[in-house]
Amino acid sequence: MATSEQLVLAGTRTPSADGKTFTVYEPATGAELAEVAYASVEDVDRAVAAAVTAQESWADQAPSARAAVLHRWADLVEARAEELAVLQTRENGLTIRESRGMLWATSALLRYSADAVDKIVGETIPNDAGGLLMTQREPLGVVAAITAWNAPIAMAAQKAGPALVTGNTVVLKPSELAPLTSLIFGDLASEAGLPEGCLSILPGDGSVGRALVENRAVARVTFTGSTATGQDIALRAASTFKRLTLELGGKSAAIVFADADLDRVCAVAPEAMFGLAGQDCCARSRLLIHESVYDQVIEGYARTSARLKVGDPLDETTDLGPLISVAQRDRVHGFVEESVADGAVVVTGGAKPAGLPEGGGWYVPTVLTGVRPDMRVAQEEVFGPVVSVIPFATEEEAIRLANDTQYGLSGSIWTGNIARAIRVSRKVKSGVLAVNSNTSNYLQAPFGGVKQSGIGRANGLAGLEANTELKTLFMDGT
Numbered sequence: 001m002a003t004s005e006q007l008v009l010a011g012t013r014t015p016s017a018d019g020k021t022f023t024v025y026e027p028a029t030g031a032e033l034a035e036v037a038y039a040s041v042e043d044v045d046r047a048v049a050a051a052v053t054a055q056e057s058w059a060d061q062a063p064s065a066r067a068a069v070l071h072r073w074a075d076l077v078e079a080r081a082e083e084l085a086v087l088q089t090r091e092n093g094l095t096i097r098e099s100r101g102m103l104w105a106t107s108a109l110l111r112y113s114a115d116a117v118d119k120i121v122g123e124t125i126p127n128d129a130g131g132l133l134m135t136q137r138e139p140l141g142v143v144a145a146i147t148a149w150n151a152p153i154a155m156a157a158q159k160a161g162p163a164l165v166t167g168n169t170v171v172l173k174p175s176e177l178a179p180l181t182s183l184i185f186g187d188l189a190s191e192a193g194l195p196e197g198c199l200s201i202l203p204g205d206g207s208v209g210r211a212l213v214e215n216r217a218v219a220r221v222t223f224t225g226s227t228a229t230g231q232d233i234a235l236r237a238a239s240t241f242k243r244l245t246l247e248l249g250g251k252s253a254a255i256v257f258a259d260a261d262l263d264r265v266c267a268v269a270p271e272a273m274f275g276l277a278g279q280d281c282c283a284r285s286r287l288l289i290h291e292s293v294y295d296q297v298i299e300g301y302a303r304t305s306a307r308l309k310v311g312d313p314l315d316e317t318t319d320l321g322p323l324i325s326v327a328q329r330d331r332v333h334g335f336v337e338e339s340v341a342d343g344a345v346v347v348t349g350g351a352k353p354a355g356l357p358e359g360g361g362w363y364v365p366t367v368l369t370g371v372r373p374d375m376r377v378a379q380e381e382v383f384g385p386v387v388s389v390i391p392f393a394t395e396e397e398a399i400r401l402a403n404d405t406q407y408g409l410s411g412s413i414w415t416g417n418i419a420r421a422i423r424v425s426r427k428v429k430s431g432v433l434a435v436n437s438n439t440s441n442y443l444q445a446p447f448g449g450v451k452q453s454g455i456g457r458a459n460g461l462a463g464l465e466a467n468t469e470l471k472t473l474f475m476d477g478t
C-alpha cells in the first residue's frame with residue numbers, strides 16, 4: 001500500500017502550501033510506493049526564511065552542543081538502520097546489502113562531522129604591525145543541499161552534517177525519484193533536538209531545486225547530480241555569487257597493466273563497475289587493458305561479471321537490483337545497441353534477464369569489446385551496468401585514454417610496479433584515484449571531481465571547511 005508523506009518544513013511535517021503531491025514508484029516492480037507532498041516556491045521561501053531566522057542562535061550554541069545533536073541524530077539513525085535500509089532499497093532499487101552499507105555511512109558521516117567540530121581552525125599570521133593577525137572560520141548562513149537518488153540518505157548526511165556542525169542551517173531537496181529516506185532523516189534530526197528552522201526537507205523535481213538556487217538568502221549550494229544540472233545551477237547561482245560545491249558525473253577508467261595481480265583484478269574489479277547496478281558516479285565504466293594480457297583479463301573479468309545475480313533487491317543474495325526505472329534501462333540498452341551497430345561486441349550481457357517482474361528496470365552486467373574511444377558508450381556516462389573495454393600498448397597510451405573524456409572523477413590503476421603506480425597516478429586527471437583497489441571514496445578524505453565532474457570537495461575536513469568563510473582579523477598590540 002502506498003503511503004502518504006508530507007514535507008519536513010522547518011523541522012515539522014507539513015503539507016505543501018498548494019496541496020500538490022507526486023507519486024514515487026518502486027523500481028523493482030513499477031508499483032506506487034508513496035504519494036509525497038510536492039514543495040512549492042512558497043514552501044521554499046518559507047523554509048529558507050525559517051533557516052535564516054534559526055541560523056544565528058544555532059551558530060551561537062557551543063560547538064560541543066551542536067556536535068551533541070549530531071551524535072544523537074546518528075544514534076537515532078542507527079536505531080532505525082534496518083528499517084531505513086529496506087525503505088531505501090524499495091525507493092531506489094539498490095540491493096539490501098548496498099543499502100545497509102549506506103546506512104552505516106550515514107551515521108558515520110554525522111559522527112565524523114560532530115567529532116571535527118573543533119578541528120576547523122584559523123591561523124595566526126606573522127606581521128610587521130605589532131599586532132595579532134589571524135583568521136577565523138565563520139558559517140556561511142543558509143546552505144541549500146540538492147541530492148541525487150542513488151545514495152539519498154548518505155548524501156543527505158554528507159551535506160547536512162558538515163553544514164550544521166559549522167553553524168549553518170540547511171534546506172535539503174532530495175531527488176523526486178527517491179525522497180522517502182531523506183524525509184525520515186529530517187524527522188530524526190528534530191527528534192535529536194535540532195532546533196526548529198535549522199533543517200527542512202523539501203521533495204519535488206528540478207523546479208524546487210531551481211527555486212532554492214535562485215533564492216537570494218541562500219549562501220551556498222551543495223549539489224550532487226548530473227553534469228548538465230550542475231551547469232544550470234552554476235549559471236543561476238552566478239547572479240548572487242553563491243558558494244558552490246558540485247559533485248557531478250564520471251566516466252572513470254580501471255587501467256590494468258600486465259604486471260598487476262591479474263587473478264585479483266578479474267575477481268574484484270567488476271565490483272567497481274557493477275555495484276549499484278552501474279549507477280555510481282565513480283563506476284569504472286571503462287576498462288583499459290594492456291594488449292599482452294587483454295584476452296586473459298577479459299575472459300576472467302567477464303566470467304566474474306556473468307556470475308553476478310540480478311534480481312529482487314531485498315534478497316540478501318542479489319548482486320544487482322533493478323535500474324532506477326524501465327526508461328533508464330531502455331536508455332542503457334540503447335547505448336549497447338548503438339555501439340554494437342558501430343562494431344562493438346557483447347562478451348557477456350547486453351539483455352534484460354528473464355523471469356523478473358515486467359515493471360522493473362532489470363539489466364544484466366554487460367561487457368563490451370571492440371569499443372573505439374570516440375564511441376558514445378566510451379565517452380558518455382551510461383549510468384547502468386555496461387563496461388567498455390579498450391586495449392592499450394604503452395603506459396603513455398593508457399594515460400592518454402584514461403584522460404580522453406570530459407570527466408575526471410575517479411579511477412583505479414592495477415599494477416605490481418610501485419614506480420609505475422606513482423607515475424600514472426600523477427598523470428591521470430581525476431579528483432580521486434585508487435591503486436590496486438576499487439575504492440578511493442573515504443569519508444575522512446576529500447572527495448570530488450575535476451573537469452566536468454565538478455567543483456569543490458566533500459568529506460574530510462575539506463567538506464566542513466566548504467561551509468565556512470575565512471574572516472581576517474587584526475588586533476593592534478601597540
Ligand code: NAD
Nearest residue numbers: 147148149174175205206209210225226229247248249281
Ligand atoms: P539529476 O541531475 O537529474 O538530479 C539531481 C538533483 O537535482 C535532483 O534532486 C533533481 O530534482 C535536481 N534538479 C534537477 N534539475 C535541477 C535544476 N535545474 N536546478 C536545481 N536542481 C535540479 O541527477 P540524478 O539522475 O538524480 O543523479 C544521477 C547523476 O548524479 C549522475 O550523473 C551521477 O554521476 C551523479 N552523481 C554524482 C555523484 C558525485 O559525488 N560526483 C554521486 C552520485 C551521483
